[in-house]
Amino acid sequence: MGLASPPFRPTSPSDRPGPGHAHWLRVAREVADDLATDTVAREQAGKAPFDEVSRLREAGLLTLLTPAGSGGGGADLTTVYAVVREIAAADGAIGQLLGCHYFLSYSARLLAEPALAARIEERSTAGEWCWGGAFARQEPPLPLARTSRGLVLNGRQSYTTGALVADRLAVCAVREDTGEPFAVLVDTAHRGVRIDDDTDAFGQRLAAGGSVEFDDVPVKADDVLGSLSADEDILSPRSALASPVGRLVSVQLCLGMAEGVLAEVREYIRTGHTPWQHPTWPVGTSHDPQVLTAYGELTVLTRSASALADQAMEGVQDLLAHGEDVTYDEYAETAALVAMAEAAASRAAQESTARALDIVGARSTSARLGFDGFWRNARAHTLHAPVTHRLRDVGDYVLNGAHPPFVLPS
Structure with missing residues (x-):
């Protein structure tokens, strides 16, 4: 049974390749570095992020998925996921905002008829829309x-x-x-x-x-x-892809927050601020056994989740590329793999952001340092996207061969 058809990609005589993955990743890192300079102050101020959206718009990130010949960045989903992860490492909330924008705007290609999707994408690109919902x-x-x-x-x-x-x-x-x-x-x-x-x-x-x-x-x-019906008699092959495509945004968001807090902890420790600093250890080094063990565990946890995410992305890209040649069983296998990546990334985000406070020690209670922000952001996101159901789906698929349900990200 064929399940997936190629997503709509508008073509144009003037269409040309975009700048490429490396370029957009460099742009994302520049924006992330900019956001990181005042993340704590901006969150404490609590203002609606109009300025942050302007930064994303000026960097060309809001139109990243639109073909270059149509005025966009010409990027694919792999690049988009990498951008979300990079931004989330600096600011989880803005990472969520941007990831939501990408998923919802891309969903027009998966849910709408090709002609309608083309009209919507054209209007969105011209107006540099920021999508929410x-x-x-x-x-x-x-x-x-x-x-x-x-x-x-x-x-x-x-x-x-x-x-x-x-x-x-x-x-x-x-x-x-x-x-x-x-x-x-x-x-x-x-x-x-x-x-x-x-x-x-x-x-x-x-x-x-x-x-x-x-x-x-x-x-x-x-x-x-x-x-958006989950009924197999109504759900179209193209619409079904919205589930794994969207859920991988959540995966990248979690991984970004995990990697972001680990990077901040590493920088903090390297300056000599370890909670159990031994008097004979040189200032600025990291030799405490407890710090080494905890950091090592969190690094393994996060990189393992990252490897699963890479496998899931490859599976989704195959579905998008092979179209009608994809069978329902192949789709179910990829959906289960995405669920595994979700569970692993959620655990990495929760563990890393919580245990980072222990590694830093009592100083992590300082609001000025902002370590608590990583934990609060990760916990708020994972509470809205609990992995209990995804683990059950994985178990049901592996043990009973049951196909994971069509579930969209919250």
């Missing part, structure tokens, strides 16, 4: 009703990533007449859209999350990206 159905559904004026969207979503700064929101709405869920694109400037900065999370504060109320917001035909 969420597709996971963890709240009461947003009703999408047909009226004499056409489709209208109502309801409230209690948390929406990027809501405070997004130009467009992509959300899951359910048709009242059929009960089928659809991905819907909404202009945040419409008068029927009300966004409240009412999120009081202890972590990921700069992910620009907030509640959104929709009051008779008109939904045009071009605003309906496609079905």
Whole structure:
């Protein structure tokens, strides 16, 4: 049974190769270094990250996935995942914001018909849109009703990533007449859209999350990206790819936060600030057995998760490249591999950000140093994306051959 078809990629006579992976990774590192200089101060200020989004826009990162001939960066998903990881290492909240933008904007290629996807991508690139939203159905559904004026969207979503700064929101709405869920694109400037900065999370504060109320917001035909039904009779091959593509964003976000805190701890220790410094050890070296053991364990944990993530990315890229030649069983195998990578990356992020405080010692309680921010960001994200269900999916697949369900990231 064929499951996956190639994602839509608009072509143009003027299309040309983009600058390449190395270029965009260098750009991401420059932006990450810039963000790292004032991460603690920005989080403590708690302002909506309009300036941060401007930095991403000016660096060309918001249009990274658009073909170069159409005015974008011409990057592929491998580059996008690397960029998210690099940004998350410096600022987990901005990494989440950017990763959400990439997944939701790319989902138009997977969910919408090719002609519609082309129109949306063209408008998004021209306006340098920042996308926010969420597709996971963890709240009461947003009703999408047909009226004499056409489709209208109502309801409230209690948390929406990027809501405070997004130009467009992509959300899951359910048709009242059929009960089928659809991905819907909404202009945040419409008068029927009300966004409240009412999120009081202890972590990921700069992910620009907030509640959104929709009051008779008109939904045009071009605003309906496609079905989000998990029913195999409705779920299209192209739409099915949205699950592993999106969940790998969460994987990279977790890995970025784990690698970021380990890098900060390494720098801190190398300056001689170890909690159990022996008087005979030279200042600026790291010889304490407890520090070495703890850091070694966390490094192994994070690099192991990274290796799993690489395997999962290769699997997803194969699905995207082989199209209709991919079987349902092959798709299920890749979905299970992504679930394994999620579980490993989540554990690496939680362990590294928590135990980093022990390695640094009592000094890690200083708000000025910002070590607590890594833990709070990682914990807030992993609570919204718990891996318990993913571990169950892996077990069910390995033991019983059950195909993992179609689950979108929260």
